[in-house]
Amino acid sequence: MKKSFKYQLNAVAMALALSANAWALTPQDGTPDLSLFIPGSQANDPAFGFLVKNTVVANAVCLDKALPGALSGTSANTDTTTHIYFNYLSGSPTAAINDNYSAIYCYTDDTKIPGLTTGDASNHHKTKLWISRRRLGASYIGLNAVAHPTDASAVLTYLADPTTAGCTAINGSYSTGGSTYQWNYSCSTVSATGTANGITGNIPASAATSDITPDVFYAADNVALPPAGSTLNYAPIQPGQIPTANIHALGGHIIGVPVTLVLRNALQYAEISTGQLPSTCTVGNDTNPDCMPTLTKQQLTSLFTGAVSDWSQFQITATKTLYDLIAAAPTGSGVSAPLDTQVHLCRRENGAGQQVAVLANLLQYPCLGSTAPELATPQSAPYTDVEYATSLGAVDKCLADFNDGTNGWFGTTNPSPYPQPPCSSAVSSCTTKHGNQWALSIQTTERNATNGANYRFIAIDGAAPTGEAAYLGHYPIIGTYALSWNQANVTANQHLALNAIAAYSKLPATIASRNNSLSPQLFGQAGYLSLVDNGFQPPLVWNTSNPTTPYSRLDSGNHPNACVIPTVNSSYGQAQLF
Template structure:
């Protein structure tokens, strides 16, 4: 396998690949090859970069579902891939790569095991209109609301924020069976990079926490309200506080106290609107089956890892609070936090129980490849006084880090026979073979390479308080003799792993593999 092809080609591919339309493939063209991926939304930015950087210059058109946050549920990329960039490809081909993000990580696990088709975006239904953006002049926006805009497809590959065995209990997506150790064996699963997650709060809540914690001497006196650049000025929540908020035991912000004073009444905190329910805790959570949700429940509630663990709240109590908003994807979490910051209703959740729409304090869950440019009005808080940075994850100080996986169906486990035309009910899914397998392997290999992690996966993870995002996995990179035990942000490696000998298990406390010679212990 060629190493770091993506890194070497990144600049040309991402600039020239978007620079012209003469050779780019449109809905009037027929692909030679189609790849269907479903699963994690936390990685949408990196998947976009990984695939598009493989495209031949000038051949790419991208397709995002329309709406207030384009691409939050479906994306597609149509371009030419050639053996020059994809080692082992049989010939240059027009490849359509379709990514379903709706529903989150479990859609890249449970439907593969249950061998069920999923709705995928169809760009050939006269539903896509060229709508350039500032960063993508060859972007189409596609309707997904009319008959034929979505079509049923088997996924060739799934991607999840956490290992497949996590999708049981509260993490089981609606309409599918929970994963058990036996059914997990139907999948070939490979780990890719480790990803940092955090707790986002809308700006109004961020400012309130910052005001109160500065007033209590927990933050330096010279921190300005809203400041996000200095790590020591970022307000902090404890693991126990987050657990109490997301499990619903804290129902209203009047109950959230700083030195005995309700946060809503702390001197200097901007009061919430005097509307019904405005002080209720709002939790912009993810739907069951989200890997982003699963990692938060595992890290903060130990669910489903420990019998009897607290459950994440699933429904609202409109009389006493809290209010729970179920979000299909990470883009929907952004809309949710935005709604409560601005008092609008793009999600449809900021109304109904309460009229009119209201501004409120809200928290959620999100990966650290989101909103580094602060385009949305939310920020990440510290957890136990530790910020979600590459440095803190590398040194073992920040704990909310998980290892992601790609998976696909093993040969010989399909329940239905293969046949031509995957839309037929009598046709079963097939493991990726040939050029599809070659492209998937290229993406998986590149996604694990430390230099690619820095140059592609982390390009949207430069936060005011420091670099964050992804780190290459400990195995094999930290166990290599070249590993120095010192963080290199240009080729970051996570020296810890959730693989204690039986595969990735994000329920366990990660440790440094014994084969790591230069252990980065402080």
């Protein structure tokens, strides 16, 4: 297809800008000296050095930071050797996204990675480093590639390297979930090349990121399902398959329960009307955590399992249900009767880390063994509208469609074997009426900080999903996100690089920086916590510059464990009471 003159002119300008910058590291500089292939959760992406909202809030191992518009030709923006690479699925390179694949190409050296032996030995082992991330398939898929490296299911595609990924030098930005993510190169080609671990065509995973530690990925709901007709065998991750010495708990991930805006307003109205929220609160208040509506852990467990499938099952008085109260609300109250009263659940696919964290912390699955309640499926909860939103972006769009009646997720397709969204075959002729419906899901509190999407987080047992409430031990859904690898299956330099990334990512200052930039929700600071279990001293009272929780989740072997009930770390022995 012939490109426009304007497109060609932009490409020439970018090429000239790159040639003017003698230090620029580009695909023309050849293959990397050191590569890290890291599938799994997005939880640690900011610490790798990716651009979010036009800035790099943390930078573990690159010598300099990526810059938005780094290929624009202005000296202010080209003064960096680090560039961000996104993948575009089809159409124009301007349509790149990071939902599936992304990468960073930068210089590093032994001041960033102590002990590094690759690269230029005369200059601190200055090394061309390629960090390739794969978010497709979420936490389990990444952990599986580390735990079962010789299995066919470990064969994953990535942006293999900057020279073969079909990359175009073009600045761009991708918006999703209330945030924007910038790139400098847009790449068309993903592949799994080479031979490793006995599998031809396999790029071995160097490590995996997960929203919760690997110890609970043995249960059925936490193991991904293979595509229909596939011979792949996604097996449970058993103790010892990833050495505990290489499981690095990086921080506490505050995970929220988002609901459609119309549901948030309905709950807010009901709780104000009945005195559960202060009379000074108004429907639509987004800024005061005291005005945030709440559900209990038991109520949420009932919704997530399908035990409650209709909102009219929740009583307000002996004669009025939640629906009755909202349907009778006067004009101008900020609420109206929903399209229906069915519970609409935008759940994630099996093995999605944030969902696994909700299961462990809220449903205590699989921690209670056979007595633990299980997450709803269309088969187990036929009266709940159970929908599969198979990415963070899909969750945003699923909730938006149920709220607004749009077709951002309706009419799309899910990966096999998960059920398809409504109208997946032809959204233009879809007869499934939707919009103004009460739906809920699972989402990181790092998203929708600007309320750009029409969903809102709710409180649990009166505690808002903020860093302070989590630090106090009031908010219950905290996933210990991790970086895990097997030292026996990586090179010495990869092992050193991963250790450097883990050490940097754990720092309270690193976590505080990303919180301040990315998670300042209108109702309070959300995002992440640093861990007392990593040897950091918690403040005596909540402090955003040292967001270290005093609560420990170490088991009897002194290893992080998602099923351990948090208790005050005995090495410090202090916790703020209220």
